[in-house]
Amino acid sequence: MTTRPDETRAAELAVQTRGLTKRFGSQTAVDGVDIAVPRGSVFGFLGPNGSGKTTTIRMLLGLVRPSSGEAEVLGEAMPRSLDNVLPRVGALVEGPAFSPFLTGEQNLRRFDAADRHSSGRTRRQRVATALDRVGLSHAAKKKAQAYSLGMKQRLGLASALLMPRDLLVLDEPTNGLDPQGTREVRALIRSFAADGTTVFVSSHLLAEVEQLCTHVGVMSGGRLVAQGTLDDFRRSDARARVRVQTPDLASARGVLASLGVGTDAADASSDRETLTGSLPETASPEAIVAALVGAGVRVRGFAVVTESLEQRFVELTGEGFDVVA
Structure with a gap:
């Protein structure tokens, strides 16, 4: 079932890696990973704790240099093309962090001002649009310390949407949310994909991935053990x-x-x-x-x-699903 990136034209891929490897001393955290994320997809990146998910994401974003292998994001080599790629990528990794004594609007203005590609003349409008997109216009003047966890998650999404993005990388976007907050974030992610944005979601919540994602990749022991469409993932090697x-x-x-x-x-x-x-x-x-x-x-x-996604996950990794990487 695993599909290698060279089976799909590079122009159709938002993320592509070939033999991506990262070693820390004698430990291999990511071992020869080949990822193929189609443009316009919602790609669920699954794996138990220590499987190499976070290290892989950091290499894709240029935060960690690979020991060997290649990575392309939006058709350009990383980290060589960092300056060209990152302005087109929005990321919410390891939870949002805001100044608690500033309002939601003020926090977003600070994020926007830190982006050397953004224009100060249109900053107010961009911030207002981002807040409206995530349903926080009513709380724009409220201090971040008064935000609920769900509101902070949405504010984090807003920070990733201050500029037009071709790719969103979201790490546990529904972590800690109540059912209503989870539904809201899920609807937001679907709307991003509907607008043509590729969404790369790292998650340990299999039920969430089943409802949200079009494609799935599973990491185990630093290796990518399976990837493909969600339907193929359920059917692969499975007997009804x-x-x-x-x-x-x-x-x-x-x-x-x-x-x-x-x-x-x-x-x-x-x-x-x-x-x-x-x-x-x-x-x-x-x-x-x-x-x-x-x-x-x-x-x-x-x-x-038919076999559930949870059963396939356990079969591939030998571990349960209630883990965070």
């Missing part, structure tokens, strides 16, 4: 499974075996009994149900279950 609820376990098991469905142990309870097994390529769900009914098996429930 069938679940049959019936009181006629023995008869159902025999019918399923005749169709090539090897069943697991039954799960019996007071009100149901269930058989599960892998769905073979030679039998459709409809044919299985028809065969069961034809054999007199009382089918009380039937479902085809």
